[in-house]
Amino acid sequence: MSNAHLLQLALGFGVVTGGIIALSAVGLSLQFGITNYVNFAFGELLTIGAYMTLLASRWIGQFWLAALIGIGVTAVFGVMINRVLLQRFVDRRSSTLTMLIVTFALSLILQSTIQGIWGADYQRFDVPRITTTVNVVGFLFTTRQLMMLAVAGVAMVGLHLLLTRTRLGRAMRATSDNSELARVSGIRHKRISDWTWLLASGLAGLSGVFLALTISSFTPYFGFQALFLVFAAVILGGIGRPYGAVAGAMVIGVAIEVSAVIVSPAYKDAVAFLIAIAVLLVRPNGLFNVRGKN
Amino acid sequence: MCSALLNVVDVSKRFGGVRAVDACTFDVGELSVTGLIGPNGAGKSTVVDLISGVVRADGGAITFEGTPVMGLPTYRIARLGVIRTFQIAREFHRLTVMENLLAVPLNQKGETLWSALWRGRSVGEGERANVDRASSLLARFDLAELANELAGNLSGGQKRLLELARALMYQPRLLILDEPLAGVNPSLAATLAQHIRGLPSDGVSVLVIEHNLQMVEVMCDRIVVMNQGSVLAEGNMAELRANPEVVSAYLGVA
Amino acid sequence: MTPIVLYLVTIAVYFVIYNILVLGLNIQFGYAGLLNFTYITFVAIGAYLAGVTALGRAPGGLTQIQYIFGLGLPFPADLVVGALGAGALGLVIGFVALRRLRSDYTAIVMVSLGEIVFATVGNQTNLFNGQTGLLDVPQPLAGNLNLSFNNYQLFFLALSTAIMLVLWLAANRIYHSPFGRTLRAIRDDEDAAAGFGKSVFTYKMTAFVVGCVYAGIGGALTMEYLTAWSPGAWAPSETFIVWSAMLVGGRANNWGAILGSFLVPILFIEATRFLPPVSGHPVLIDSVRGVVIGLLVLGTLWWRPQGLLPERRRFIRLSVGHREEAVTNV
Numbered sequence: 003m004s005n006a007h008l009l010q011l012a013l014g015f016g017v018v019t020g021g022i023i024a025l026s027a028v029g030l031s032l033q034f035g036i037t038n039y040v041n042f043a044f045g046e047l048l049t050i051g052a053y054m055t056l057l058a059s060r061w062i063g064q065f066w067l068a069a070l071i072g073i074g075v076t077a078v079f080g081v082m083i084n085r086v087l088l089q090r091f092v093d094r095r096s097s098t099l100t101m102l103i104v105t106f107a108l109s110l111i112l113q114s115t116i117q118g119i120w121g122a123d124y125q126r127f128d129v130p131r132i133t134t135t136v137n138v139v140g141f142l143f144t145t146r147q148l149m150m151l152a153v154a155g156v157a158m159v160g161l162h163l164l165l166t167r168t169r170l171g172r173a174m175r176a177t178s179d180n181s182e183l184a185r186v187s188g189i190r191h192k193r194i195s196d197w198t199w200l201l202a203s204g205l206a207g208l209s210g211v212f213l214a215l216t217i218s219s220f221t222p223y224f225g226f227q228a229l230f231l232v233f234a235a236v237i238l239g240g241i242g243r244p245y246g247a248v249a250g251a252m253v254i255g256v257a258i259e260v261s262a263v264i265v266s267p268a269y270k271d272a273v274a275f276l277i278a279i280a281v282l283l284v285r286p287n288g289l290f291n292v293r294g295k296n
Numbered sequence: 297m298c299s300a301l302l303n304v305v306d307v308s309k310r311f312g313g314v315r316a317v318d319a320c321t322f323d324v325g326e327l328s329v330t331g332l333i334g335p336n337g338a339g340k341s342t343v344v345d346l347i348s349g350v351v352r353a354d355g356g357a358i359t360f361e362g363t364p365v366m367g368l369p370t371y372r373i374a375r376l377g378v379i380r381t382f383q384i385a386r387e388f389h390r391l392t393v394m395e396n397l398l399a400v401p402l403n404q405k406g407e408t409l410w411s412a413l414w415r416g417r418s419v420g421e422g423e424r425a426n427v428d429r430a431s432s433l434l435a436r437f438d439l440a441e442l443a444n445e446l447a448g449n450l451s452g453g454q455k456r457l458l459e460l461a462r463a464l465m466y467q468p469r470l471l472i473l474d475e476p477l478a479g480v481n482p483s484l485a486a487t488l489a490q491h492i493r494g495l496p497s498d499g500v501s502v503l504v505i506e507h508n509l510q511m512v513e514v515m516c517d518r519i520v521v522m523n524q525g526s527v528l529a530e531g532n533m534a535e536l537r538a539n540p541e542v543v544s545a546y547l548g549v550a
Numbered sequence: 551m552t553p554i555v556l557y558l559v560t561i562a563v564y565f566v567i568y569n570i571l572v573l574g575l576n577i578q579f580g581y582a583g584l585l586n587f588t589y590i591t592f593v594a595i596g597a598y599l600a601g602v603t604a605l606g607r608a609p610g611g612l613t614q615i616q617y618i619f620g621l622g623l624p625f626p627a628d629l630v631v632g633a634l635g636a637g638a639l640g641l642v643i644g645f646v647a648l649r650r651l652r653s654d655y656t657a658i659v660m661v662s663l664g665e666i667v668f669a670t671v672g673n674q675t676n677l678f679n680g681q682t683g684l685l686d687v688p689q690p691l692a693g694n695l696n697l698s699f700n701n702y703q704l705f706f707l708a709l710s711t712a713i714m715l716v717l718w719l720a721a722n723r724i725y726h727s728p729f730g731r732t733l734r735a736i737r738d739d740e741d742a743a744a745g746f747g748k749s750v751f752t753y754k755m756t757a758f759v760v761g762c763v764y765a766g767i768g769g770a771l772t773m774e775y776l777t778a779w780s781p782g783a784w785a786p787s788e789t790f791i792v793w794s795a796m797l798v799g800g801r802a803n804n805w806g807a808i809l810g811s812f813l814v815p816i817l818f819i820e821a822t823r824f825l826p827p828v829s830g831h832p833v834l835i836d837s838v839r840g841v842v843i844g845l846l847v848l849g850t851l852w853w854r855p856q857g858l859l860p861e862r863r864r865f866i867r868l869s870v871g872h873r874e875e876a877v878t879n880v
Contacts, residue, residue: 040654042587091851099585100851102657103793106587107847110790114840122833226786230665233658241654268673272666279646279659348745374747386745388738390802391731394866399735400746404728409756412727413720423728424869431869444865466746 014141020255027247029205035178045229051207080203307356318525331516377469389448574764580802582757583737588664596766600632625690636766683780800857
């Protein structure tokens with residue numbers, strides 16, 4: 003295989019990876035928009051998405067139906083996590099520092115619980131291996147990858163429409179920009195909060211299922227490990243800005259897959275991180291961010 | 297005629313489409329108390345943010361004792377001798393009142409890691425000297441009883457007093473006070489105003505933003521009126537009351 | 551020495567080492583308010599560098615064992631190299647993570663840098679022998695003293711306790727100095743501190759590097775005691791054990807650090823070591839531990855965020871002539 007060919011494959015792979023990360027990055031940005039603290043347990047929502055799908059697929063033969071259930075459960079679970087735990091700390095006016103420790107502790111609890119139930123071994127979804135590839139604009143994709151890209155695309159468009167065309171979406175944006183003002187103008191914070199967590203966690207769950215499919219075997223820690231890529235994407239895009247997050251995710255996705263070919267696959271995450279750090283040093287508010295969220 | 301300690305010349309700042317400060321020019325004279333008044337949104341707090349380095353100006357020049365300060369980070373401006381207080385009290389909440397004052401002087405003996413570990417005699421001497429000065433400040437501001445109370449546990453009024461005492465502990469050349477009397481009960485406000493009025497005799501020049509015009513009259517030698525980002529007029533209270541522009545823009549409404 | 555006594559001596563060594571680790575983290579978080587969620591990275595680097603200083607040249611060749619250095623130097627060179635190396639890594643990571651970044655970014659950047667170090671060490675086998683790690687590291691003064699196995703354990707306990715006491719004294723001295731006070735002021739309100747001319751970045755870096763040096767010493771001692779270290783010892787939950795010890799015991803309180811390092815890593819972890827493994831679920835006990843430690847932290851943050859032994863208030867007498875009525879000390 004020529005280098006150019008490898009690169010071409012890598013670029014295609016990068017687009018797919020970027021798309022998967024984009025789902026999570028948007029979710030994280032949405033959630034950050036209303037909470038104003040970074041959620042270290044977000045990666046676990048990806049893991050839960052994959053494991054809930056695994057569980058559902060043991061009862062239901064149809065994988066995609068199981069995935070739907072798994073993602074739905076994850077979405078609701080995210081809302082529960084906020085209601086039962088995180089919001090309570092926030093209501094007590096806990097400092098950002100405290101919230102970071104709380105989410106880190108939560109991450110450990112969730113990882114350990116999954117590890118306790120399923121064990122630390124690699125799991126796989128019971129899906130056939132796809133080898134047929136399709137040539138799109140010179141890049142090679144498997145049908146499954148194309149499907150994932152399509153779903154991701156639809157999800158992004160759907161989210162955009164939701165945020166711009168619906169009352170809920172406008173309320174979410176208002177709350178994200180200035181929650182005090184939003185509250186005063188009659189927007190019920192609790193309701194918006196629940197919907198935002200639902201959407202963000204659902205996106206995370208979807209992203210987790212796709213990621214698990216892509217890497218084909220996963221452990222209880224794979225979400226936590228992916229979290230750094232998501233962080234890198236969100237940093238590039240500017241924290242709290244969903245559209246920037248998509249752009250950041252695509253950059254990260256392509257960069258890591260290309261670097262895997264040029265340098266070594268072992269350092270994929272390191273590359274993502276170094277890019278993000280470089281950006282942070284130069285532009286502390288992210289590349290695409292004009293007005294940083296304070 | 298006192299030379300100007302602080303020169304603000306033609307300074308501007310936009311936030312998005314809004315011109316918060318627009319070609320603003322005024323001085324603060326040495327050993328004076330200058331008031332900065334104006335309706336809400338006139339740009340007073342933004343000007344103070346620009347002077348203290350919290351925000352970067354778009355244009356103009358700010359000089360302190362001849363040194364240009366635009367673009368310098370806050371801690372460097374502070375080291376030149378400019379201290380600024382905030383509208384919300386920013387005490388070091390898990391330090392005691394006394395520790396709040398002791399924390400403030402620059403370059404204390406024992407403030408580096410090395411000197412902290414290998415403490416020589418000069419560290420103890422420096423501490424005692426600072427404790428002396430802090431004690432007299434606390435007594436002056438009636439905070440002596442609270443010296444060993446955690447600063448975070450103080451009432452709002454007490455925190456204001458602490459903020460002032462702590463700023464003076466630094467021995468600034470210019471003290472900028474951002475609405476020091478806001479939300480303070482009248483008798484405490486009168487006390488604070490007297491304290492502020494007496495600062496020039498300690499060698500401290502003052503720029504104070506305040507809405508309470510009665511107190512402004514008590515405290516200030518000179519008053520600068522801002523409106524819509526620039527300076528509308530300057531002078532003493534009598535002159536300003538006689539100025540029809542000032543009256544219609546601000547005093548009449550107040 | 552009966553097995554029980556030997557076991558207790560081993561526990562005591564772990565206790566002493568955890569003290570050192572918690573003291574270091576306390577300087578970073580309790581004194582200066584820095585969030586270091588990758589503390590274990592510095593412990594590991596300290597351990598590795600101590601190892602490659604004490605070991606002779608890497609045999610390489612057929613054994614396939616590779617690592618850098620291999621100086622074969624005696625104690626205390628390995629301890630010094632481990633401490634300084636961890637401090638140097640702290641300089642690098644701190645320089646990137648502690649600049650004008652909001653605390654969320656700092657936390658993210660630090661964990662990620664830690665993950666990068668972890669990946670590099672695991673993959674670059676020529677550094678510290680990759681996934682296998684280092685083995686058979688010579689112990690301090692083992693050759694010179696010629697002690698029996700049991701007596702050597704006691705010797706090591708005494709040695710590490712002495713080191714811990716020195717570090718404890720240093721930590722206290724730092725706390726009760728103007729330097730410590732400035733760190734605490736920065737912790738409470740760094741913008742206000744900057745407003746009084748403090749160079750916040752320098753202070754944060756200093757506190758961070760000092761904490762990393764403590765971590766490195768703890769790591770070096772661990773390596774000297776266990777004579778081995780590999781990436782398997784680096785789980786993020788290890789960082790969390792140190793964090794929970796500090797939070798439960800009491801932040802910004804060095805007695806709290808001692809109490810915490812007794813309650814969490816020693817009492818809790820060791821007590822669960824005796825639970826019989828459940829067949830078919832090899833990681834079950836580990837998982838339960840993880841959950842309980844996480845809950846412990848959440849519970850502490852909810853019900854007693856200051857920890858069991860809260861930060862002690864510093865009582866200072868006013869100068870004569872300025873004292874009002876007697877002030878009570880709480």
